[in-house]
Amino acid sequence: xxxxxxxxxxxxxxxxxxxxxxxFSSFDFIEDRFGSYDSIRRLFSLxxxxxxxxxxxxxxxxxxxxxxxxxxxxxxxxxxxxxxLLRISFWExxxxxxxxxxxxxxxxxxxxxxxxxxxxxxxxxxxxxxxAVFVKYSHDHNCVPRHQTYSLKIGEQQLTIQGILxxxxxxxxxxxxxxxxxxxxxxxxxEEDISYRRINEIAGSVSADFSPDKGxxxxxxxxxxxxHGLRFIDIDYTQVEDxxxxxxxxxxxxxxxLEAGGGALIGFRFSGRGLQEDAKHIIPLYGHTFNxxxxxxxADFSYFRIGEGVGYVPSESWTSSFLxxxxxxxxxxxxxxxxxxxxxxxxxxxxxxPGTMYGGVQAEAIALNILYSILPxxxxxxxxxxxxxxxWTQRQQVVFRAQTLTSNEYIEHLKSLQDWEGNKEDSxxxxxxxxxxxxxxxxxxxxxxxxxxxxxxxxxxxxxxxTQELDTQDSDSINNVxxxxxxxxxxxxxxxxxxxxxSFTPVPSKLVSHTDLIKM
Amino acid sequence: MKKQATFGNADLAKKIASKFGTKQxxxxxxxxxxxxxxxxxxxxxxxxxxxxxxxxxxx
Numbered sequence: 001x002x003x004x005x006x007x008x009x010x011x012x013x014x015x016x017x018x019x020x021x022x023x024f025s026s027f028d029f030i031e032d033r034f035g036s037y038d039s040i041r042r043l044f045s046l047x048x049x050x051x052x053x054x055x056x057x058x059x060x061x062x063x064x065x066x067x068x069x070x071x072x073x074x075x076x077x078x079x080x081x082x083x084x085l086l087r088i089s090f091w092e093x094x095x096x097x098x099x100x101x102x103x104x105x106x107x108x109x110x111x112x113x114x115x116x117x118x119x120x121x122x123x124x125x126x127x128x129x130x131x132a133v134f135v136k137y138s139h140d141h142n143c144v145p146r147h148q149t150y151s152l153k154i155g156e157q158q159l160t161i162q163g164i165l166x167x168x169x170x171x172x173x174x175x176x177x178x179x180x181x182x183x184x185x186x187x188x189x190x191e192e193d194i195s196y197r198r199i200n201e202i203a204g205s206v207s208a209d210f211s212p213d214k215g216x217x218x219x220x221x222x223x224x225x226x227x228h229g230l231r232f233i234d235i236d237y238t239q240v241e242d243x244x245x246x247x248x249x250x251x252x253x254x255x256x257x258l259e260a261g262g263g264a265l266i267g268f269r270f271s272g273r274g275l276q277e278d279a280k281h282i283i284p285l286y287g288h289t290f291n292x293x294x295x296x297x298x299a300d301f302s303y304f305r306i307g308e309g310v311g312y313v314p315s316e317s318w319t320s321s322f323l324x325x326x327x328x329x330x331x332x333x334x335x336x337x338x339x340x341x342x343x344x345x346x347x348x349x350x351x352x353x354p355g356t357m358y359g360g361v362q363a364e365a366i367a368l369n370i371l372y373s374i375l376p377x378x379x380x381x382x383x384x385x386x387x388x389x390x391x392w393t394q395r396q397q398v399v400f401r402a403q404t405l406t407s408n409e410y411i412e413h414l415k416s417l418q419d420w421e422g423n424k425e426d427s428x429x430x431x432x433x434x435x436x437x438x439x440x441x442x443x444x445x446x447x448x449x450x451x452x453x454x455x456x457x458x459x460x461x462x463x464x465x466x467t468q469e470l471d472t473q474d475s476d477s478i479n480n481v482x483x484x485x486x487x488x489x490x491x492x493x494x495x496x497x498x499x500x501x502x503s504f505t506p507v508p509s510k511l512v513s514h515t516d517l518i519k520m
Numbered sequence: 521m522k523k524q525a526t527f528g529n530a531d532l533a534k535k536i537a538s539k540f541g542t543k544q545x546x547x548x549x550x551x552x553x554x555x556x557x558x559x560x561x562x563x564x565x566x567x568x569x570x571x572x573x574x575x576x577x578x579x
Contacts, residue, residue: 177578215579218571235567236574244567267578282578307556347576365560369553377547429540436532472561475554482528490543493536494528501550502527506543507536 004193007066007113008131008152012058012087015098015155020052020090029055034114039129039168042330043112046134047090050109054091056098056154060113061085065195066130072197073172076212077119080172084116085130089154098155108161110134111152117170128170132331133163136287136323144287144323145520146261146353148187164263164286165193166331173200175215176282179327181224183284184263188354189228202227218347221265225351230262233359234349248361250348251337252304255316256360257350258285258323260404261520267347268340280346287323289334292453294318303396306365310372314364315401315445318453353404355440356466358481360402366478367400367444367462370485374492374504385488385513389459392448399447401458403518404466407437417515419488426510437483438465445517446487457514460486476500488512 018024026044034040047055062070062085074080092107112132118125136144147162165186167179174196186193196212203220204210210220218236225232233253237245250266257264267282297317305311321334350359375390392398405413411434418424447458463483471477476497485492485504489512492504 175579180578213579215577217577218574221578222571233564233568234571236571236576238576239570239573240567244563248564248567267576280576280578306560307553310553310556347571347574347578359564362561362564365557369551369557373549373552374547377549426540432536432539436529436536470561472558472565475551475558478554478558478561479527479551483532484528491536492547493533494526495530495533495546497527498548501548503546503548504527505533505537505546507540508543 001190003151004065004191004195005151006064007062008150009158010060010063011153011156012060014059016057017095017098018055018057019094020047020055034127037127038328039330040114040127043088043090043110043129043132043134046330046332047109049137050090050135051092052090052109053093054095056089056091056095056101058087058155059085060087065193065197066113066115068195068197069173072200072212073117073119076173077121079120081118082115083118084114086114087154088112088114101155101157101159108135108154108159110163111154111161115170117172119172124172126170129166129168129330132166133161134166134332135161135163136332141289141291142287142323143290145259146187148192150186150192163332164284164325166325166327168327171213173212175213176327177216177221178212180265180282180284180325181216181221183325184265184286184351185228185230188230188262188351194228199224221349225349230354231352231357232257232262232349233361234347237346245342245345249342250345251316252314252361253348253350253359254285254322255288255314255319255337256364256402257352258287259315260353260356260360260402262351262353262356262404264351265347265349266340266345268345270344281326281328282347283324283326283335285322285324285335288316288319288337289321289323290318290453291320292318294320294453297449297453306368310368311396312364312368313397313399313449315399315447315452317399353440356404356442357468358466358470360404360442362470363402363442363444363464363466364400366464366481367402367446368398370462370479370482371398371446374485377504378487378490381490383489383512385459386490389446389448389487397449399449399452401445401447401452401517403443403445403520405441405443405518405520407434407439407441409520410437410441410443410463413518417511419511419513419515421513423510423512437463438467440466441483442466443518447514447517451514452517455514456517458517459488459514462486486511488514
């Protein structure tokens with residue numbers, strides 16, 4: 001399938017190069033060239049944080065999805081003009097001439113396409129960031145599962161950059177909802193991007209009175225995801241009882257989506273600078289911080305309850321902030337997980353990776369029942385880690401972390417594991433398993449509050465078929481998706497259910513203690 | 521006719537046990553929180569289904 005990146009791979013002209021070292025002033029440069037825009041200032045701030053030394057600025061022609069956007073705005077406003085289109089790129093090392101880019105391509109920190117739109121009939125004359133990608137900070141505490149690799153051209157040089165696409169609204173053919181959706185879909189769709197024309201076409205097919213500058217409603221967002229074969233769990237908290245804000249908190253779904261690599265959208269009421277009191281804003285989330293020493297998991301509010309008296313410690317307890325974009329202010333912000341008050345958040349979407357039929361929150365709930373039920377049957381097991389796990393389970397101090405993986409990714413992970421004693425899994429067993437497990441799985445990793453943050457290790461995982469629909473019609477059929485559980489020294493494979501009681505076949509594992517977590 | 525519930529793939533369990541052996545006899549396990557998990561999952565589904573009636577607009 002062809003990728004939608006013509007607008008990124010176009011050659012530039014009128015190339016200018018600037019050393020960012022003092023006395024260069026980003027403030028002066030932005031004010032001279034663009035005016036006062038928070039989003040553009042944020043790009044320069046990110047470049048400063050990454051110690052960028054060089055800025056390259058090029059003019060580019062509007063190609064691909066930018067050309068489409070121009071046509072669509074012109075249809076709405078015949079006097080419309082895309083006055084300027086610039087590509088700026090920030091480089092860690094000094095670049096003397098554009099020809100040097102070839103030898104310094106590994107030091108690209110970020111790029112942005114800046115678009116100047118003029119609509120005389122509505123006195124509109126503004127710059128916006130059509131898109132930008134900045135690599136994440138190298139800090140270990142910033143985690144971006146499954147970042148995307150974007151191809152682009154700077155000068156005549158073909159390059160790639162890893163990150164998550166940031167996009168800004170222009171209030172002409174796109175608002176916060178369209179740009180948030182494009183940001184996340186750019187790493188999930190085989191075309192590696194989506195045009196605003198396509199987003200707006202789908203939105204228009206849902207509502208006859210659709211006006212692209214007014215954003216998207218929930219039904220339109222759902223339809224855009226479904227039309228692209230993406231499954232999701234979303235909650236509109238204004239449609240359910242208030243208790244749902246506590247029982248199914250938005251943070252839980254947001255974390256599940258971003259940790260599995262699908263990302264999440266959160267929609268909230270906001271009364272900040274430049275926004276009307278009743279403004280509803282939506283932003284994409286794609287990563288999280290990981291704070292080993294946070295106190296939060298010790299607090300009761302960190303505990304996630306599935307039902308009366310049964311719960312676990314979710315892995316997001318060690319997350320202080322989500323990583324996301326806010327199109328009003330720019331890319332790659334840390335958004336404190338507990339900062340946005342729960343009664344301000346009206347909508348959350350946990351987007352599943354393509355091909356996945358149910359979500360991480362659901363997988364963790366099923367894993368809880370299986371682990372808490374299986375362990376008492378292993379009481380006579382002599383493995384000390386099983387004994388510890390039984391003890392922690394009785395106190396419900398178990399950490400779960402749900403990951404979606406292809407079968408190849410899981411088998412490669414299993415083959416790479418080494419327990420604390422240096423043992424590795426039987427390679428014949430891994431080879432056999434590779435032929436037998438579903439093509440896409442949920443692996444719910446099992447750990448404990450002392451092992452998970454400090455060592456970033458686990459005691460096993462419970463594996464489910466992610467390609468099957470969940471059948472919640474009766475309590476037994478929910479477990480149809482079970483594939484196996486891996487615990488220290490033991491795999492447990494499922495089987496027949498007799499009188500509502502399932503049986504499990506224990507198969508030996510060479511991994512006798514804790515192993516590394518999945519890192520995608 | 522209602523599909524018979526299984527707990528994973530019984531054939532896979534037999535195949536893998538015959539090739540790699542078993543640690544102990546097959547264990548029967550009473551699922552302790554089946555009702556709680558079903559109630560929770562249906563609550564999630566219920567909330568998701570109700571979002572179809574949402575009137576929220578994000579601009």
